[in-house]
Amino acid sequence: MRLEILTPEEMGSVDRKAVDAGPLDGYGLMQNAGAVVAAAILERFAEAEGFLVLCGPGNNGGDGYVVARLLVERGVQVRLFAETEPAAGSDAARARRACPVEPKSYSEFEPVERWLVVDALFGAGLSKPVEGREAAIIERVRTSGLPVVSIDLPSGVSGLTGKPLGAAFQADLTVTFFRKKPGHVLVPGRQMCGELLVADIGIAETTLNRAECKTWENHPALWRAALPEIGISAHKYSRGHVAVISGGATSTGAARLAARGAARAGAGAVTVLSPANALSVNAMHLTSIMLRRADTVEELEAFLSDRGPSGAVLGPGAGTGERTRSFARSLLDRAGAAGGLVFDADAITAFRGDPETLFAMIKASAAQVVLTPHEGEFGRLFPGLEDAPEVSKVERTREAAMRSGAAIVLKGPDTVVAAPDGRAAINVNATQHLATAGSGDVLSGIIAGLMAQTMPAFEAACAGIWLHAEAGRVFGRGLIAEDLPEMLPQVLQSQFPEHVR
Numbered sequence: 001m002r003l004e005i006l007t008p009e010e011m012g013s014v015d016r017k018a019v020d021a022g023p024l025d026g027y028g029l030m031q032n033a034g035a036v037v038a039a040a041i042l043e044r045f046a047e048a049e050g051f052l053v054l055c056g057p058g059n060n061g062g063d064g065y066v067v068a069r070l071l072v073e074r075g076v077q078v079r080l081f082a083e084t085e086p087a088a089g090s091d092a093a094r095a096r097r098a099c100p101v102e103p104k105s106y107s108e109f110e111p112v113e114r115w116l117v118v119d120a121l122f123g124a125g126l127s128k129p130v131e132g133r134e135a136a137i138i139e140r141v142r143t144s145g146l147p148v149v150s151i152d153l154p155s156g157v158s159g160l161t162g163k164p165l166g167a168a169f170q171a172d173l174t175v176t177f178f179r180k181k182p183g184h185v186l187v188p189g190r191q192m193c194g195e196l197l198v199a200d201i202g203i204a205e206t207t208l209n210r211a212e213c214k215t216w217e218n219h220p221a222l223w224r225a226a227l228p229e230i231g232i233s234a235h236k237y238s239r240g241h242v243a244v245i246s247g248g249a250t251s252t253g254a255a256r257l258a259a260r261g262a263a264r265a266g267a268g269a270v271t272v273l274s275p276a277n278a279l280s281v282n283a284m285h286l287t288s289i290m291l292r293r294a295d296t297v298e299e300l301e302a303f304l305s306d307r308g309p310s311g312a313v314l315g316p317g318a319g320t321g322e323r324t325r326s327f328a329r330s331l332l333d334r335a336g337a338a339g340g341l342v343f344d345a346d347a348i349t350a351f352r353g354d355p356e357t358l359f360a361m362i363k364a365s366a367a368q369v370v371l372t373p374h375e376g377e378f379g380r381l382f383p384g385l386e387d388a389p390e391v392s393k394v395e396r397t398r399e400a401a402m403r404s405g406a407a408i409v410l411k412g413p414d415t416v417v418a419a420p421d422g423r424a425a426i427n428v429n430a431t432q433h434l435a436t437a438g439s440g441d442v443l444s445g446i447i448a449g450l451m452a453q454t455m456p457a458f459e460a461a462c463a464g465i466w467l468h469a470e471a472g473r474v475f476g477r478g479l480i481a482e483d484l485p486e487m488l489p490q491v492l493q494s495q496f497p498e499h500v501r
């Protein structure tokens, strides 16, 4: 599978290497790009009665001239709109000369019923907000309701961030080349692409140095090999034991959701560590999951020494006070080399005043640590890395992982996972049904459950996010957090059938 995601800059370097290696030059690649777009249009929109092609000044416009020529050669009606001539001597200028359709100016653009718009204004070279006459034509197309096929990216959407820079097209189909770019998978770019087609334009696979790729679309192919296998002679503790720290009497549900997530993810044993005042409420709701009292660090440490859990979740419903901070310190300090810790929710917020102390402890710890913030929690730990219009969620998450020494799961419809070594994955199978209270608590448990079974942090985080999203996707409407752990068996069994030996 081609899971690598390339920034527009990385794609530009692949293009240059491809041209240097030959046999195709830039013009040859442009011909192939135009050909795959024209073929996709004719296949998907066979009923279109004509085509309105909008060409910008760069190579994206160049692709548009090629598409216009190929459509004319097919005998269909084409009108072409361009405002600026491509730079003299460029591939786009050559494509413009080879195109038999004389361009009209943008002001002459009139929508025609049952025609289709081909958007070749800007692609990877978008360098400033789309305004003025380009914005006006995008608005005219939007109000016309005509279908739009975008070449490479919907013009106006940043290939790096997935965010619109000024006005932007909402496409029905986007055809990009060689590999996806972050803007195709991060929101809102992902929805603005409509259907996305990644086409081969004759760039050899060897042009891409795979070892240098650090960003992928999250997919089982990335981590399937690291999924825990249960051996024939397994016993419950050999399958991993997860401790989940519960909050006080009125906030225990979050820990139980995490515990259930850990158990369904395959941990052989799960223990909820509860304050004394919440023992009875936890006891009333737990069956296979064990329960033990832990109000103080001493009680936590006694449990860690006795039972040596291989994973822990701290944060859901835990409170943001000293108990949570001291438990975090203890878990980081006492975790064995195989320990996998997930700090979520309150365990993140508890360090808002002093993130550097948390990061220093994480870096000094033998444990593998995953932090699972949503945007609000992320802003508390990583001042200066908050969301901003021209910043990529991938780069923010990567920077946070390097700063903290933990794998970071920055949640949302396009959850990004990053590791301190620079690897990053963007998740694409989540649905909006996951936006329900407690859903993140289940996720933290799933990730801890996988780490407790010795899955490394980055892989466990990627797998956890994918499984959690898939559980939500398969369940669909009406989902509440309690349903997520209960969907995991179906997802695991259908996606990862067991090899019975």
Ligand SMILES: NC(=O)C1=CN([C@@H]2O[C@H](COP(=O)(O)OP(=O)(O)OC[C@H]3O[C@@H](n4cnc5c(N)ncnc54)[C@H](O)[C@@H]3O)[C@@H](O)[C@H]2O)[C@@H](O)CC1
Residues within 6 Å of the ligand: 012, 015, 016, 026, 029, 030, 033, 056, 057, 058, 059, 060, 061, 062, 063, 121, 122, 123, 124, 125, 126, 127, 128, 129, 130, 131, 134, 151, 152, 153, 177, 201
């Ligand atoms: N060998 C290659 O490099 C290939 C490139 N291809 C196409 O080339 C595209 C990239 O081409 P370019 O690098 O020329 O970039 P673009 O054609 O995307 O845009 C660059 C041009 O648009 C102008 N511009 C950028 N943002 C603007 C804005 N908001 N308002 C007004 N003008 C703006 C720039 O000044 C420049 O003239 C890709 O998206 C792809 O469609 C394909 O032809 C395949 C091969």
Ligand SMILES: Nc1ncnc2c1ncn2[C@@H]1O[C@H](COP(=O)(O)OP(=O)(O)O)[C@@H](O)[C@H]1O
Residues within 6 Å of the ligand: 345, 374, 411, 412, 413, 414, 415, 430, 431, 432, 433, 434, 435, 436, 437, 438, 439, 440, 441, 442, 443
């Ligand atoms: N609109 C959405 N589309 C897809 N996934 C979403 C959406 N909103 C939230 N999620 C996912 O749901 C989970 C919510 O977690 P979180 O914000 O911590 O909620 P809670 O604290 O209630 O558990 C995360 O995994 C997040 O990625």
Ligand SMILES: [K+]
Residues within 6 Å of the ligand: 060, 119, 120, 121, 122, 123, 150, 151, 152, 153, 154, 155
């Ligand atoms: K475009």
